[in-house]
Amino acid sequence: MKIAELNLLIVEDDGFQCKILTKMLRTLGATSIRDASNGKDALEIIRRTDYRPVDIAICDLNMPEMDGMEFLRHLSQENKNIAIIITSALDNKLLSSVGKMATMFGIDLLGTMEKPIMLKELQALLFKYDHAKHEKPQPDTKMVFTLDEVLHGIRADQIQPFFQPKVALRSGLLVGAEALARWLHPEHGVIGPYAFIPLLESSRNIDELTFLMLEKSAAACRSFHDRGHILTISVNLSLATLDDPALADKITQVVQKAGIEPQYIILEITESSAMTGIAHALENLARLCMNGFALSIDDYGTGYSSLQQLTRIAFSELKIDQSFVKDFADNKASRIVVESSIDMAHKLHVKSVAEGTETQQDWDALRDAGCDTAQGYFIARPMDMNAFHHFMESSSYKTSALSQPSIQDQNKVNILVVDDNDFTRKIVLRVLDSLGYTRISAVPSAASALKLLELNTFNLIITDVHLPGLNGLELAQLIRAGKTHTRPDTRIVILTSFSQTEVFGTALALDINGFLVKPIIPAMANEKLAQAISEPLHLRPPLAYETIKTELWNLPRPGNQPGSHGSAGIVHSLDSEADNTLRHTIRSLRPGMKLKEDIYLSDGTLLISSEHVFTELSINRLNDLKELLSRQSIFVHDTAAPG
Numbered sequence: 001m002k003i004a005e006l007n008l009l010i011v012e013d014d015g016f017q018c019k020i021l022t023k024m025l026r027t028l029g030a031t032s033i034r035d036a037s038n039g040k041d042a043l044e045i046i047r048r049t050d051y052r053p054v055d056i057a058i059c060d061l062n063m064p065e066m067d068g069m070e071f072l073r074h075l076s077q078e079n080k081n082i083a084i085i086i087t088s089a090l091d092n093k094l095l096s097s098v099g100k101m102a103t104m105f106g107i108d109l110l111g112t113m114e115k116p117i118m119l120k121e122l123q124a125l126l127f128k129y130d131h132a133k134h135e136k137p138q139p140d141t142k143m144v145f146t147l148d149e150v151l152h153g154i155r156a157d158q159i160q161p162f163f164q165p166k167v168a169l170r171s172g173l174l175v176g177a178e179a180l181a182r183w184l185h186p187e188h189g190v191i192g193p194y195a196f197i198p199l200l201e202s203s204r205n206i207d208e209l210t211f212l213m214l215e216k217s218a219a220a221c222r223s224f225h226d227r228g229h230i231l232t233i234s235v236n237l238s239l240a241t242l243d244d245p246a247l248a249d250k251i252t253q254v255v256q257k258a259g260i261e262p263q264y265i266i267l268e269i270t271e272s273s274a275m276t277g278i279a280h281a282l283e284n285l286a287r288l289c290m291n292g293f294a295l296s297i298d299d300y301g302t303g304y305s306s307l308q309q310l311t312r313i314a315f316s317e318l319k320i321d322q323s324f325v326k327d328f329a330d331n332k333a334s335r336i337v338v339e340s341s342i343d344m345a346h347k348l349h350v351k352s353v354a355e356g357t358e359t360q361q362d363w364d365a366l367r368d369a370g371c372d373t374a375q376g377y378f379i380a381r382p383m384d385m386n387a388f389h390h391f392m393e394s395s396s397y398k399t400s401a402l403s404q405p406s407i408q409d410q411n412k413v414n415i416l417v418v419d420d421n422d423f424t425r426k427i428v429l430r431v432l433d434s435l436g437y438t439r440i441s442a443v444p445s446a447a448s449a450l451k452l453l454e455l456n457t458f459n460l461i462i463t464d465v466h467l468p469g470l471n472g473l474e475l476a477q478l479i480r481a482g483k484t485h486t487r488p489d490t491r492i493v494i495l496t497s498f499s500q501t502e503v504f505g506t507a508l509a510l511d512i513n514g515f516l517v518k519p520i521i522p523a524m525a526n527e528k529l530a531q532a533i534s535e536p537l538h539l540r541p542p543l544a545y546e547t548i549k550t551e552l553w554n555l556p557r558p559g560n561q562p563g564s565h566g567s568a569g570i571v572h573s574l575d576s577e578a579d580n581t582l583r584h585t586i587r588s589l590r591p592g593m594k595l596k597e598d599i600y601l602s603d604g605t606l607l608i609s610s611e612h613v614f615t616e617l618s619i620n621r622l623n624d625l626k627e628l629l630s631r632q633s634i635f636v637h638d639t640a641a642p643g
Contacts, residue, residue: 003028007053008054009046010034011058039065083108085112089115099112110125111330159212165388166373170367173527197209237269251293295313296319338366349627354371415462416452424518427520431520431525435525464495476510477546480492481545492512496515504628514532586623593637594612595608595635596611601629607622
């Protein structure tokens with residue numbers, strides 16, 4: 001809606017401030033502007049029937065007779081459907097608190113602004129106004145159902161999963177979806193979960209819904225994979241149900257019966273109530289992890305989803321609650337919470353997911369903060385299975401922020417996959433096919449790979465580490481040392497999990513071109529393969545590779561490095577190079593810089609030794625593993641800087 005079409009009300013007791021704000025609004029194109037000196041006068045204007053209804057009220061807080069907070073409280077009872085912008089010269093924390101209060105009153109809060117008001121900030125908030133949302137007062141649609149009605153709906157197969165996409169912020173590619181329960185009521189249409197989930201939880205009947213959603217979501221996941229879309233599906237699991245010792249096995253059976261490996265199902269642990277049997281719950285969650293499921297802590301920062309649960313449970317994903325994400329780009333306190341949560345997630349080696357991403361501003365701010373995945377209305381609303389199939393087939397989510405190889409280039413890339421696990425090998429082949437690669441071969445062992453290399457030329461080799469006979473690192477060593485029939489500079493990508501930390505240092509020493517972390521998700525694979533194919537590779541003499549230890553039992557184990565968690569390797573008394581020796585972040589490294597301390601993973605595994613001279617290749621690998629590092633800054637000597 002154009003600003004010129006809005007009817008605006010300024011609620012401000014300071015005449016000068018009111019004039020300035022009026023002038024700003026007219027500069028932006030506003031034509032209908034009224035003003036009131038306090039909340040009482042504003043309510044009188046709003047109630048008048050001979051005036052055009054107010055669309056947006058811009059309200060100060062500190063006013064005589066009726067201040068801004070009292071005005072908002074009364075406005076919430078008027079049912080006038082007016083959007084609000086709150087302004088004040090008071091402390092930003094107080095402004096944020098009042099904004100939260102307004103939202104809890106049910107007011108449509110466009111945002112808050114500190115004085116002095118900036119024109120661009122005002123314009124941005126006005127553009128957030130949704131005219132369709134305010135065309136007429138919204139009726140109270142909250143419906144109350146009995147437990148029998150809800151249980152009948154479940155047993156009559158009326159409750160179905162709706163899928164909300166989860167997109168990687170770095171690439172813009174679809175990586176998964178959350179399955180959300182919707183009741184397709186024969187009389188009332190689509191009913192949201194708040195009408196039935198609390199009743200099921202309080203009556204201890206939530207298991208019926210859980211297993212219905214799990215069964216349908218696993219079947220949907222199978223359908224998505226069959227169409228070439230290798231995604232993860234997230235299903236909500238209430239901790240209130242985890243006191244059944246057999247629950248983990250039941251969940252595993254349901255998923256495997258649908259033909260889906262547990263690694264593609266993420267169980268989002270919700271906590272609307274405290275756990276009743278903590279020991280049983282922890283046993284079930286540990287067993288689910290052992291069975292291959294990923295666990296996500298849902299609505300982090302609210303209710304019982306707290307630091308304590310992060311220490312109790314082996315989560316692999318942290319979901320930041322939408323109440324923090326909604327206005328964190330403009331709210332300093334929320335921004336600190338969100339950025340701290342993202343940082344903590346990365347230090348714990350888990351993915352960060354932001355719920356409630358509703359605007360381009362949210363998206364940009366989350367990406368800049370280093371968040372991994374976004375979910376919210378800005379991407380798409382929850383949709384039924386047919387609509388989600390259409391969404392996956394559309395090109396709207398496939399615009400990558402990285403330079404991807406063209407289809408012509410992909411057809412020129414000859415790829416060899418080496419993995420002894422049939423399931424993993426098939427998944428990798430399916431992912432490569434979905435990304436447009438057509439020239440693909442696959443073998444179950446390094447020995448088979450070496451024979452194939454005698455007859456074929458490959459541009460890229462994707463290999464697992466743990467193989468029968470020669471392991472994947474030994475295969476990479478033979479290639480780099482020029483002891484095979486393929487070129488030593490053939491691109492090599494290692495298939496691994498982030499728990500196999502002992503192999504990373506050796507892989508870096510072998511100048512491999514990237515890691516594919518299991519489970520293989522197409523969006524992530526697309527980025528890694530594009531980088532592996534395009535990055536420059538300058539090899540060292542063959543002897544440098546021949547001396548590297550590649551036997552898995554001889555590799556350094558986590559935690560056995562002296563001083564690995566402290567200051568080992570840090571140069572305190574520097575030589576003549578000291579003038580150019582500075583602490584750098586991983587992101588600020590440049591080729592040619594010389595490492596002046598050992599780099600360790602957070603579990604104590606040595607990754608790179610001091611005196612290493614960085615190349616673009618080693619910087620890329622360090623960025624691949626930055627979430628696992630014990631520190632995010634290191635001492636380096638900049639050989640290019642003036643000494």
